[in-house]
Amino acid sequence: MIESKTTEWERQWEQWSAAAEEQAAEQFRRVDRTVERNQWKVIEAFQKHKVSDFHFAGSTGYGYNDRGREVLDLVYADVFGAEAAIVRPHLVSGTHTISAALFGCLRPGDELLFVTGRPYDTLHKVIGKPGDGTGSLADWGIRSVEVALLPDGSVDWDGVAAAASESTKVFAIQRSRGYDWRPSFTVAQIGEMAARLKAIRPEAIVFVDNCYGEFTEDREPTEAGADLIAGSLIKNPGGGLAASGGYIAGRKDLVELAAYRMTAPGIGGEVGAMLGTTRSIYQGFFLAPLIVGQAVKGSIFASAVFENLGFQTHPRWDDPRTDLIQAIRFPAAEPLIYFVQSIQKAAAVDSHVVPEPWDMPGYEHPVIMAAGTFIQGGSLELSADAPIREPYIAYMQGGLTYAHVKFAVRQALQEFHNRGYL
Structure with a gap:
């Protein structure tokens, strides 16, 4: 009897999987073309700067004249169409990297204006409050202003124009959606934003939080008018x-x-x-276009399968992709939790761990996170997280291989099947 159920389940899964892959075939081909263009761009930058095995040698102490480090900066700058770049293992997270960029550009009395609404939660302590004593931007007399997005997820340009002042030094754009049910911003849209922001204040700096977006398109924001971008190596570009x-x-x-x-x-x-660390950073950057492509294909597949089963997804399977994140809406907290737990159960690392919602510092609601990763917090690897609040939305991202994402989707649907949700 059990074997009969298992056989029926396998048959059903194969039908769902085949249908999703067939309908997404053209989207997969588009991803492959983006992978090729980005891979060639990376290889050409390596060749231009004559990367050799001696560039992978480590350095100690002050690291003076570390040619591998210097060439790595040049390679990144070329690939991202920028005048310069710094790439360092000493930047411990995306938040730290963004913080360094903002503190570098801003001075007491300046204003930072977020044109894409409230930034991701981890930046709130960087922004801070006046007199908080933490060395935050506010503690240093730097004012931050947020202009909420319009209901359709677009920039409120009237609001931005009204909020901008003579003190506005940096316009900040968050490329990815964060915990919002909205489209992430494409490079073309960011280019349009940069042009409009320069029209409002020509001398202001346009900064883009580029996390989760690298190599999902064949251009980066610095190639479309952004003055400065920042991101994490344990996300897309680290491969x-x-x-x-x-x-x-x-x-x-x-x-x-x-x-x-x-x-x-x-x-x-x-x-x-x-x-x-130099060799792994070089090699990761070389592999990044391919690995990002695998993750994007996985997101498209997940979106197609869940949408075909009646769930709401964002982006939808045939929408343009500009980051790794796939949002899936569930009817209640219970299936949301089971989904995130299934992503953990499908991992190669820590699959035996069962994540539970908990009150994470800095979050207003309990959050559940799944991350069975080789690199702690590595968001290019398959992970999922969700605040336990209405609407019940899980945010899945990453996947070093398409097959792993497919395996995780299968795991989640089998869990739903076993619990009577399907």
Whole structure:
């Protein structure tokens, strides 16, 4: 009897899977073309700067004249169409990297204006409150303003124009959706934003939080008018190999200011021992276009399967992709929790761990997170998280291989089948 049920389930899964892959075939081909263009761009940058095995040698102490580190910066700058870049394992997270970029550009009395609404939760402590004593932006007399997006997820340009002032030094754009049920912003849209923002205040800096977006399209925001971008190496550009780090790219003068904040004025990016990380950062960057493509295909597949089964997904399976994140809406908290737990159960690492919702610092509601990863917090690897609140939305991202994402979707649907949701 049990075997009969299992056989029937397998037959049903194969039908769902085949239908999703057939309908998404053209989207998969588009992803493959983007992978090719980005892969060629990376290879050409490696060749231009004559990357050799001696560039992978580690450095110690001050790291003076670390040619591997210096060429790595040049490679990143070329691939991202920027004047300069710094790529360092010493940047411990995306939040740290964004913080270094913002503190580098802003001074007491300046204003930071977020044009894409409230930024992701982890930046709230960086923004801070006046007199909080933490060394936040507000503690240093830097004012932050947020202009909420319109109901359709587009920028409120009247609101931005009204909020901008003579003190506005940086316009900030968050490319990815965060915990919002809205489209992420494409590079073309970011280019249009940059042009309109420059019309409002020509001297202001356009900064983009590029996390989750690298290599999902064949251009980056710095190729479309952004002055400065930042991201994490344990997300897209690390290719699943970089064990830590971040990058900042853009105008040379702004990258230098960010480097001064990262280390110290007068030191900047001229020092910093790479401590044996250089090869994995180079190789991860080489692999990143392919691995990102695998993750994007996985998101498209997940969206198609769940949408065909009656769930709401965002983006939908045939929508343009500009980041790794796939949102899926559930009818109640229970299936949401089972979905996230299934993603953990499908991992190669820590599959035996059962995540539960908990009151994470900085979040207003309990949050459940699944992340069975080789690199702790590596968001290019398959993970999922969700605040336990209405509407009940899970945010799945990453996947080093398409087959892993497919396996996880199967695991989730089998859990739903066993519990009577399907």
